[in-house]
Amino acid sequence: MKIILFDLDGTLIDSTEAILESFDISFKTFNKKTPCEKEIKKLIGLPLDIMFENLGVSRDEVWDFVDAYKKHYRKISTKKTKLLPNAKEAVIKAKKFARLGIVTTKTARYSKELMEHFDLMKYFEILIGREDVKQPKPHPEPVLKALYLMKANKEASFMVGDTCLDMVSSKEAGVFGIGVKGDYTPFEELKKCADIVKKDSLEAVEFIKHF
Numbered sequence: 181m182k183i184i185l186f187d188l189d190g191t192l193i194d195s196t197e198a199i200l201e202s203f204d205i206s207f208k209t210f211n212k213k214t215p216c217e218k219e220i221k222k223l224i225g226l227p228l229d230i231m232f233e234n235l236g237v238s239r240d241e242v243w244d245f246v247d248a249y250k251k252h253y254r255k256i257s258t259k260k261t262k263l264l265p266n267a268k269e270a271v272i273k274a275k276k277f278a279r280l281g282i283v284t285t286k287t288a289r290y291s292k293e294l295m296e297h298f299d300l301m302k303y304f305e306i307l308i309g310r311e312d313v314k315q316p317k318p319h320p321e322p323v324l325k326a327l328y329l330m331k332a333n334k335e336a337s338f339m340v341g342d343t344c345l346d347m348v349s350s351k352e353a354g355v356f357g358i359g360v361k362g363d364y365t366p367f368e369e370l371k372k373c374a375d376i377v378k379k380d381s382l383e384a385v386e387f388i389k390h391f
Contacts, residue, residue, distance in 0.1 A: 182278040183332040184388060185323060185355070187341035188286055189224055190362035191381055192271070193294065195261035199224060202253040206232075209248040210241070224364045225343040227285045227316045254290055258297045266382035268300065274385045275303045281326045282307040283339070283349070285316045306330055317345040320353035327353070338391075340384045344373035351375075356391075358384045 186192055189199075200217055207214040215235045223231045232245045274280055280303055284291055288309025295301035308326045315321040327337060339350030342362030347370070350357035359374030360381055361367055371377050378384040 181336070182388060182391075183281065183327065183330060183337040184274050184278045184385070185281045185283045185326055185337065185339045185350075186271075186381065187225075187339075187343070187346045188282060188284040188291055188294075190264075190342035190364045191340060191346075191360055192264060192267040192300075193261055193298075194264050194363075195257065195294075196221065196224070196363070198253055198257050198260035201256060201260065202249045203231075203235075205252040206245045206248040210245065212237075221364060225285060225317070225345045227310050230316075250287065250290070254293075257290060257294055261294055261297075263298055263300075264380065266380050268298070270381035270385045271300055271303050273382065274388070277389055279330060279332070280304045281330060283317070283322045283326050283346075284308070285310050285322075285345070288312055318348035318352075320349050323349050323353035323355055327355070338388050340381055340388075342370070344369060347373040347375075358387065360384055 189195055203220050204214045223234055228246045229242050232242045237245050282304050286309055288307055288311055291309050292301055292307055306326055306329055308322045310316055313321045334354045337355045339355050339357045342360050343365045347357040347359055357375050359370045359377040361379055378387055
């Protein structure tokens with residue numbers, strides 16, 4: 181049976197509003213100027229600690245910023261996150277012919293709460309989040325861990341994601357990567373790192389079904 185691993189942000193869900201608001205709260209908590217939205221958005225997909233470092237937070241302060249972010253994000257995440265168009269249909273259709281997992285750099289606990297909120301977690305066997313690995317995407321560890329826990333065959337496995345982090349991680353894990361157009365990675369850049377690019381997760385699932 182085929183295995184499909186999905187990224188979350190930009191692939192199945194849009195939590196941009198919640199992410200930006202939580203970054204703003206975090207910076208204000210420590211009386212720092214919040215970076216512009218464009219700077220933050222281009223980093224979405226990376227782990228929070230790396231995002232904050234890239235936004236100028238010193239390494240010895242970064243986890244305080246992450247904690248402030250998470251404290252606020254958890255309060256607003258379900259209210260300010262929405263499913264992307266065709267995402268629910270993609271998951272339901274994929275479940276008919278494949279076993280499903282989620283591989284994200286988001287915190288697993290909050291990711292599961294979000295997916296349960298959308299009544300989608302029941303379709304997935306596993307969710308690998310930031311705290312489940314030592315090396316997050318683009319390292320292959322998250323994908324490899326998901327495959328290991330699912331006792332999956334690499335040759336029958338696929339990764340669907342919207343950033344080059346997803347594509348590099350899957351490629352280095354020996355898994356076929358399918359890029360989907362999103363707001364975080366320019367289309368031309370995604371084409372360079374993905375095996376193939378589709379319009380959205382549903383189109384990606386259709387491709388995998390007939391692969």
